[in-house]
Amino acid sequence: MTDFLECCNRYAPLDKASADGLCLGLKAKTYKKGEYILREGEVCKYLYFLSKGLAKISFEKGDKEFIMRFFSGNVLFSVFESFITQAPSPYRIVALEETTVMLISHRRMEELCKKHHDVETLFRKVLSIVAIRMTKRISEMLEENATERYTQFVKEHHSILQRISLGDLASYLGITQQSLSRIRAKK
Amino acid sequence: MTDFLECCNRYAPLDKASADGLCLGLKAKTYKKGEYILREGEVCKYLYFLSKGLAKISFEKGDKEFIMRFFSGNVLFSVFESFITQAPSPYRIVALEETTVMLISHRRMEELCKKHHDVETLFRKVLSIVAIRMTKRISEMLEENATERYTQFVKEHHSILQRISLGDLASYLGITQQSLSRIRAKK
DNA sequence: ATGATTTTTTATCATTTGGTAAAACCCGGT
DNA sequence: ACCGGGTTTTACCAAATGATAAAAAATCAT
Numbered sequence: 001m002t003d004f005l006e007c008c009n010r011y012a013p014l015d016k017a018s019a020d021g022l023c024l025g026l027k028a029k030t031y032k033k034g035e036y037i038l039r040e041g042e043v044c045k046y047l048y049f050l051s052k053g054l055a056k057i058s059f060e061k062g063d064k065e066f067i068m069r070f071f072s073g074n075v076l077f078s079v080f081e082s083f084i085t086q087a088p089s090p091y092r093i094v095a096l097e098e099t100t101v102m103l104i105s106h107r108r109m110e111e112l113c114k115k116h117h118d119v120e121t122l123f124r125k126v127l128s129i130v131a132i133r134m135t136k137r138i139s140e141m142l143e144e145n146a147t148e149r150y151t152q153f154v155k156e157h158h159s160i161l162q163r164i165s166l167g168d169l170a171s172y173l174g175i176t177q178q179s180l181s182r183i184r185a186k187k
Numbered sequence: 188m189t190d191f192l193e194c195c196n197r198y199a200p201l202d203k204a205s206a207d208g209l210c211l212g213l214k215a216k217t218y219k220k221g222e223y224i225l226r227e228g229e230v231c232k233y234l235y236f237l238s239k240g241l242a243k244i245s246f247e248k249g250d251k252e253f254i255m256r257f258f259s260g261n262v263l264f265s266v267f268e269s270f271i272t273q274a275p276s277p278y279r280i281v282a283l284e285e286t287t288v289m290l291i292s293h294r295r296m297e298e299l300c301k302k303h304h305d306v307e308t309l310f311r312k313v314l315s316i317v318a319i320r321m322t323k324r325i326s327e328m329l330e331e332n333a334t335e336r337y338t339q340f341v342k343e344h345h346s347i348l349q350r351i352s353l354g355d356l357a358s359y360l361g362i363t364q365q366s367l368s369r370i371r372a373k374k
Numbered sequence: 375a376t377g378a379t380t381t382t383t384t385a386t387c388a389t390t391t392g393g394t395a396a397a398a399c400c401c402g403g404t
Numbered sequence: 405a406c407c408g409g410g411t412t413t414t415a416c417c418a419a420a421t422g423a424t425a426a427a428a429a430a431t432c433a434t
Contacts, residue, residue, distance in 0.1 A: 059326065066329040068322065081322060084315050090326070113311075117304050124300075124311040127318050128271050134321030135255065135268060139246065139277070141328050142253040142361040146421075166382060174329040179421055181383050333391075353412060366391055368413050 001026070003074045004049045004102055011076075011125040018116040025108065030100045031055075037093035037101065044082035044089045046103040050075050053099025054163050058171065059091045067172040070096075072160050076126055097163065146175045147183050188213070190261045191236045191289055198263075198312040205303040212295065217287045224280035224288065231269035231276045233290040237262050240286025241350055245358065246278045254359040257283075259347050263313055284350065333362045334370050 004026070005019055014022070028051070031037055037055060038044055050071050057079060058067040068091060071077050082089035083106055112119040140149055150173060154161060161169075170180040191213070192206055201209070215238070218224055224242060225231055237258050244266060245254040255278060258264050269276035270293055299306040327336055337360060341348060348356075357367040 059330075061330045064330075066326070068325060068329075080315060081319050084319070113308070117307065120304065120307050120311060121300070124307060124314060127311060127314040128267060131314050131318040131321060132268050132271070134318060134325060137325055138255060138321060138328070139253070141325070142255075143246075143248045143251075165380095176422060177382075178384085178423085182421085185383075363392060364412075365393085365414085369391090372413075 001102075003051055007049065007074045007076060008122055011129075012118055012122040014118050014122065015116065018112065018119050018122075021108075021112050021116060022104065022119065025105075027103045028100055029103060030098065031095035033095060033097050035095050037095055037099070038079060038089060038091075040090065040092045041088045042082075043086055044079040045086075045106050047076060047078045047083060047106070047109055048093075049102040049104070050077065051100050051102060054096040054160060055093055055099050055101075056096055056168065056172075057091050057093050065171045066174065067168055070157070070160060070164065070168075070172070072163070080127070080130060096168070141174065146173060146179060147186075149173050150180065150183055188289075190238055194236065194261050194263060195309055198316075199305055199309040201305050201309065202303065205299065205306050205309075208295075208299045208303060209291065209306065212292075214290045215287055216290060217285065218282035220282060220284050222282050224282055224286070225266060225276060225278075227277065227279045228275045229269075230273055231266040232273075232293050234263060234265045234270060234293070234296055235280075236289040236291070237264065238287050238289060241283040241347060242280055242286050242288075243283055243355065244278045244280050252358045253361065254355060257344070257347060257351065257355075257359070259350075267314070267317060283355070328361070333360060333366060334373075336360050337367065337370050 001023060005014070005023065008014055008019070008022065031053075037048070040059060051074060054070065054072045056067050056071070057069050057077075058065050060066075069077075079089045079091050079093065081087070081091070086106060109119075109123070113123055114120075140152060144152065150169075153169065153173065164172075166180055166184075167177045170177040173180065175183075188210060192201070192210065195201060195206070195209065218240075224235070227246060238261060241257065241259045243254050243258070244256050244264075245252050247253075256264075266276045266278050266280065268274070268278070273293060296306075296310065300310055301307075327339060331339065337356075340356065340360065351359075353367055354364045357364040360367065362370075
């Protein structure tokens with residue numbers, strides 16, 4: 001709870017009323033390793049705060065999986081495609097370890113955004129970080145080859161590297177596991 | 188002006204006061220084909236509304252150019268990395284035709300967001316669209332090869348296809364112009 | 375510890391894409 | 405019409421990545 005509010009306050013300073021509103025009815029849920037937090041096709045009803053563990057957002061095409069992003073530490077995340085529009089999610093969320101998330105429902109978030117200007121500011125800031133991060137990823141995918149992307153990932157996500165399987169890392173980088181293995185062997 | 192407000196209202200319905208605030212001091216600027224609207228390294232001071240023409244956001248690495256996105260029609264855009272943080276832009280904006288944009292300064296946008304809740308909602312919605320669009324692009328880059336990405340682009344951006352050079356399209360797809368030419372020849 | 379299952383590495387060959395160069399094409403200015 | 409500059413296509417070879425298969429290593433449950 002403290003972590004959650006601290007995280008929110010890093011985005012935008014919140015009134016007591018807003019903070020209370022966010023915490024009111026905040027539910028925690030724990031998933032075991034490998035469990036789905038959200039399945040493809042389901043509507044993403046929540047904004048998530050990951051308080052413990054590791055998760056991935058991914059999708060399948062044919063028999064291949066592609067990973068959009070990993071989440072660990074104290075971060076806010078969601079499948080915004082689905083959360084914002086309340087349409088079925090093209091992506092799934094899977095726990096890669098025992099993972100605890102706090103849930104803020106879409107309905108409550110909408111209410112709070114309407115009621116408290118600073119919650120809307122918080123939401124806006126969260127989305128701006130997401131937009132910027134996604135844009136950066138696109139840059140990297142355009143300008144860097146697989147080897148460079150791998151090196152970059154190691155540099156930037158050193159902390160979670162050991163917790164991610166090679167297969168998952170390859171799915172994130174957009175290459176086959178064999179290619180990634182080859183890249184690592186070359187060094 | 189009308190187009191601008193209509194565009195804004197599609198994101199979020201605005202009060203008269205907010206609409207007036209947005210329009211007050213709104214400046215239009217026209218760029219010739221090939222002119223820079225923003226250079227790499229400059230701070231992006233504006234949220235842009237493109238009312239006429241065609242523009243690209245891109246960057247260079249070595250002697251290659253990579254294109255993040257094209258803009259035409261009545262759309263709001265900016266280099267949000269820079270606009271939001273007011274840090275130097277990693278990207279440039281270039282007019283691909285004679286292009287007219289309306290400028291809303293960062294300072295004014297900040298003021299209006301603070302003053303009018305509905306402007307903040309508008310801004311939030313703009314960012315959510317950006318985040319979703321970027322995410323979709325990442326999906327495509329992960330799951331589709333160059334040929335599929337080309338086909339997809341033709342399908343989705345049919346209207347501006349004839350106005351974009353092959354070189355620019357290749358830079359957007361993340362392949363060389365020669366590869367794109369080859370892909371087109373195969374069909 | 376043992377065996378079963380999963381993950382990672384290695385190998386081989388096919389396909390895709392890049393790099394370089396040159397030719398063909400298109401278009402605007404004179 | 406002709407020139408000149410830019411754009412697009414074609415060709416050739418090299419490098420990167422994918423597909424498939426199998427071996428090796430690591431992990432897990434009993």
